[in-house]
Amino acid sequence: MVHLADASSTLLEAAFFFYLAATFLFGGAIRQKGLREGEALNRWGRLGIIVTIIGFAAQLGYFFTRWAAAGHAPVSNLFEFTTFFGMMIVGAFILLFFIYKTTVLGLFALPVAIIIIAYASMFPREINPLIPALQSHWLAIHVTTAAAGQGILAISFIAGMIFLVKNIDQATSTKKTKWLEAVMFFIVSVIAFILLTTGFAMADYKAEFEYVNKEEQAAEQEFTLPALVGPNEGTLLTKEKMEPLAHVPAFINAKKLNTVIWSLAGGVVLYVLIRLITRKRVAASLQPLVRQVSSDLLDEISYRSVLIGFPVFALGALIFAMIWAQIAWTRFWGWDPKEVWALITFLFYAAFLHLRLSKGWHGEKSAWLAVVGFGIIMFNLIAVNLVIAGLHSYA
Amino acid sequence: MGKVKCECGRLNPAGTILCESCGRALTEKAKQDKLVDMRYEGSARRSQTYNKTLIDKVWNFFSSVKVGIWIIVLLLVAASFGTILPQEFYLPSNVSAETYYEDVYGTFGKLYYMIGFHDLYNSVWFSALVAALGVSLVIASLDRVVPLYRALKNQRVDRHETFMKKQRFFAEREGKLEPAEWEKIKEALIKKRYKVRTENGALLAEKNRFTRWGPYVNHVGLIIFLLGALLRSVPGMYVDELLWIREGETLQVPGTNGEYYVKNNGFTLQNYKAGEDPEVFNEAIDRVGTVAKNYQTDAVLYRNKNNEMPGAEPELTRVQEDSIQVNQPMKFGQFAVYQTSFRQDEMKAMHFALTNKETGEEFGEVVIDLFDQQAAYDLGGGYKVELLGYYPDFDGFTKEGEPTSKSPLPNNPAFLFNMITPETPDGEVSFAQIRNTMEPLGETTFKMAFKSLDTRDVSALTIRKDLTLPILAAGGIIFMIGVIQGSYWNHRRLWIREKNGQVYAAGHTNKNWHGLKREIRSVLEGTSVPEPEDRQKE
Incomplete structure (x- = not known):
């Protein structure tokens, strides 16, 4: 079991470097438009997605070997959850890449995933035994679904970011x-x-x-x-x-x-x-990278990711959460801070989806909303776990 | 208001913007627009048609998506305020909220408490916001779903050219289509799972209309969920009781009207141990120290057969035995019993020895059950101890020198004994605690020396009944079906029409225009139908 745990760590490190390599490959691929139907991906783009998939497979390997070593789904502390969230961002990117074939998405999605996985590694990494409240199959079901939802929603943020980097006039x-620099500063x-x-x-x-x-x-x-x-x-x-x-x-x-x-x-x-x-402003330095991609397409990717991610998030972070809370904590809803922030995330994206029905809320405004939505997700991940102590502070 | 008759002969409900049948613009504004507004198919919505009575105004207010979004945003902002400081129900049970917030969080805490944010989610205004959301869900859905259903049901295959020309995706060309070409397009569309209808040189291909009902289905789910949550306050629907039960005790299960009793056969607390548990956990156990593995109450459930008979002694029959663990409640009937909390090593009985202070000689031991004391304990041979007073939670003496107890729980038991021996037949008074004896009425020859303590654990069990759960589950399932139905498919339509030597092609989707574009391109490839262009480009 200890060997398995070691192998697991190695696989995670491997995934990390594959993602890093894929980022550079996508960097080489962006000169191509790759948006028109029938226009094949260039060699860099193809390599980029292949390396991404290899990295994703390595991380899946990490996930399941660690599961085998621990005897429970490795989503039980901040390190494990955040790593898994990073993996879900990559997974969601792969999904949306195959729908829209946009390499520039990878150029931004992978660094975000890399930063998130690196951030995760700052927390204690050892395999921990489960406290009684976590000893349930719902741990795997609830947490993975919620993280998958958040990962897909994160792609909406990434597409939104690219939209803003491309469209916000950096002349003055x-x-x-x-505001865009504020987002960059947060990442920095x-x-x-x-x-x-x-x-x-x-x-x-x-x-x-x-x-x-x-x-x-x-x-x-x-x-x-x-x-x-x-x-x-x-x-x-x-x-x-x-x-x-x-x-x-x-x-x-x-x-x-x-x-x-x-x-x-x-x-x-x-x-x-x-x-x-x-x-230059950080966003201005990034601008040349995104010149080729169509704003319309970015807007659609951003909207589409919310459409795909919202039901998954609702299922994982609210419905499965409520079922488990009823079993473990005797009540399906208790206004625990993590619960409340999951609800806030849900309400926020519900508002986003309703705003998409109104005129004037496409494009730039929608992109800003996607950024705010991701801000809420990150707040729930970082601040609620670390600052506002509640039933969910396991780390 | 009367109906609106279209040139095509169709009688449309008052307020219709685009004819349900042929699609001609019926209002002046719609006639002027460059592109038609296809939301809700230009159907007649009550909220856009009537605005006279109070009912109209209320209806129009709540049917607005903008108002709905405002309610959602207000709710989420309000909800966030409740997480700044812990809510009242998460405070330790031994503190008062009135002072706690100020003591711990200072002026900000005091303010938080004064505004009422310490119990935000139960406040009237928060409930009012939730109620407003519910009303908005009902009205906004009804306002749209009925006319939308009519419009989609009544749409004609051969839409008027003006309707097609004002679509976002549109192209036209001079010429004619060969029958073979019609067939080819039809086939390609059917292959892509479109429902294709043709009429008078016109074609309508449509797929996934059901996805348009998704939002309304999920709204129905949410409404059912909210109604279910409301039902909790109906008597008999909901039980939430906490039962502290000591090892060995048999107590009535609260909330069951005396029908059920539960016995605590023992509480177990297990921690992970390096060496016993898998080796991979060692590092974590080393770092953290203690990690709990199991909280368990071995319980026996009894039914009182005589419950229906008033005044009868309870007659208990064993129903079931269960090990209640976290995540594994014991279930019976409509109830579930959960392992919620525990207190270890509560004092059960104390052993004292009647001792000669000088010689240290003991004249027998007294065992005092802290929950069931006797007035006197006879040790034989003329030795006897009378219990003059018992103070389970001793808290010092009053001004008059009277000992006091701050609670009936044996947290710090103290006793006032009268020791009768052959040497002191009138008795000597001694005040005894665990490691301390006092002589309030003068020096004594004997004392009650503390020997040992019996302890036991106490389990806290939550007794829960929630008959609203099936309703909430139904609401949740319907919501999920609706939200998936609305999100994972797109309602797509393609119109092709040949008229007076012109070929028109138009397309519409409720979302994901890139997907529609790609699909139309692959369908029309190699035909002489012009490929519709997106006219709402950047």
Whole structure:
């Protein structure tokens, strides 16, 4: 079983590098239009999708070997779930690629999946046993379906992003360019988080704090990034580590806030660096990559992904969720934060679908909505798990 | 308002925009439009036709998609506010919400509580929003589905040229079509699973009309779901009780009107152990420490045969035995019993020895059941202990020196004993706790020395009955059918018409125009029918 677990990790790493390679291949393919009927994909595009599929197969291999090693579906903690979500984005991309044959979609979808999988790896990766509440077949059914739905909905965001990168006029600075840069900054911050976490983990940075928690009891917390902010009445136990610049009240989790501050600060540094090197907005640098693709098509891909993903999401994140909640938690609905945010996601995409019936909500506005929708999904994944503690905080 | 007669002879309902039959524009605006508005087929919707009475106005308000979207957005924004701080029902049971929010979250917490966000989802205004959504679902659906159904049912094969010319996908060409060509197109369309009708030199190919009903089907599902949720408040539909039951206890199952009893044969808590459980878990167990593996209550369910007879003693017959675990409730009749919580090692009985303080000699042991005490315990040979007072949750003394108990639960038991021995026939008074004795009425020769403690676990079981579940399930299934029906197919139509030496071709789909374009191209390839072009391009 332990061998299987090792093999599983290797497969995940392999998938990661296949996705990386496929991104470059799609980069080579974008000079081609590839939109017209009968126009075959060029060699780069073909290679790109083949490598993507190989990577996807490797990740499926990771998934099932880990399942075999653990004895339960590997979607039971933040690492496993987020990795699976990344895989579903790739899966959804493959699906939509075969419908629309647009290589540029891969050029954006794969990096997003790569970042998400890398982000997942920042959380504890060992195989964990299931607590009683998770010991059910519904774990596999509910979580995979919900993640699949989110993965498909993520493609809507990616198509929307490409639409915005292509169509927003970068000649002058406007509100729109600023918002688009804000999205880029968020992505850059996630990358900064990954780099910082990996860097300090390699340096084996650990600083132990003793503090007073919300229940007014003594507790300990281990920081793996230097503490810019420390816990409530915290005292540093580990010698020769950085003393915090400030302390937070008890109801705020200092470690998490510290991580957020580091990520944003790292994001600022990285973003400014990119801007200094390119002398352009990030979106402006990306614009040449998307020139060939038709806006109409992007709009349709974005809408289509919502149409495909919405029913899957509703089934997995609400209906299956309710069935399991009735079995495990005695009630099908309890207004747990994760439940509420799943409902918010559902309502948001319902509003999106209804807006598509109105005139004037196609194209750019629709693309912005797709971005917001993905923002809600990411909020539910990151903030609700890490910040708003509820029944779903397993990690 | 009367009916509107079209040039083609069709009598259309008042308010019709495009003739149900031939498709001619009937309103001035529609005649001016470059492209026809094909949403709902230009049919007569009540909301677009009448606006006089109050009923009209209410109807028009709720039938608007815009209003519907506003309700959805308000709901989702409102729902998000409830997740900023924990809701009242998730607070620990021993705190009061009134002070908790302010104590833990400061001024913001106080404000949150004052606005009422601590119980947002049960608030009147949140319920009102949900109700508004329900009303909107009903009215908006009815306003559209009936006229849409009429329009699609009554559509003619040979649509008027003006109708075709104003379609988003359209092309025309001078010329004629050979019968062989008609056949070829027909065949190609049938192969693509179109239903093809021809009439007077015109062709209508249509597929997946059923997908147009998807939205209305899913709305019906949602309405059934909301109604089901509403039914919960009807007496008898819903039971939600929590039962704390100690090991060995047999208690009435709340919510069953005394019909059922349950016995707790023992509670088990298991944790994962490195060495016993699969090796792959070792790393995680090492890092986290303790990981729970199982919470289980071994329960026996009894039925009271005498329940119907008032005043009769309960006569219990065994119904079933079950190990209740998380994710595996015990089910009987309309009820399910869940393992919800537990408390370990609740004190059950205490052992004291009557001891001579000086010599340490013991004169027998007293076992006091904390739930069933005796007034006196006779140790024989003239030794006897009287229980003057029992304070299960001892909380100190009043000003008058009277011991007090803050609850009837044996959390911190204390006793006031009167020790009678041959040496002290009048008795000596001693106040005893687990590791502490006091002599409130002066020094004594004897004391009650604490020896040991018997404990047992307490299980918390949730008793649930929810007769709304089948209704909710029906709603959920219908919703899913509707949403899949509406999302995974497209309603596509292709019109071809030959008239006065012109060939017209037009296409329409409710969504996914790229797909329609590709399909039409493959159907018309190699024929002389012009390929319709998208006239709403960027």
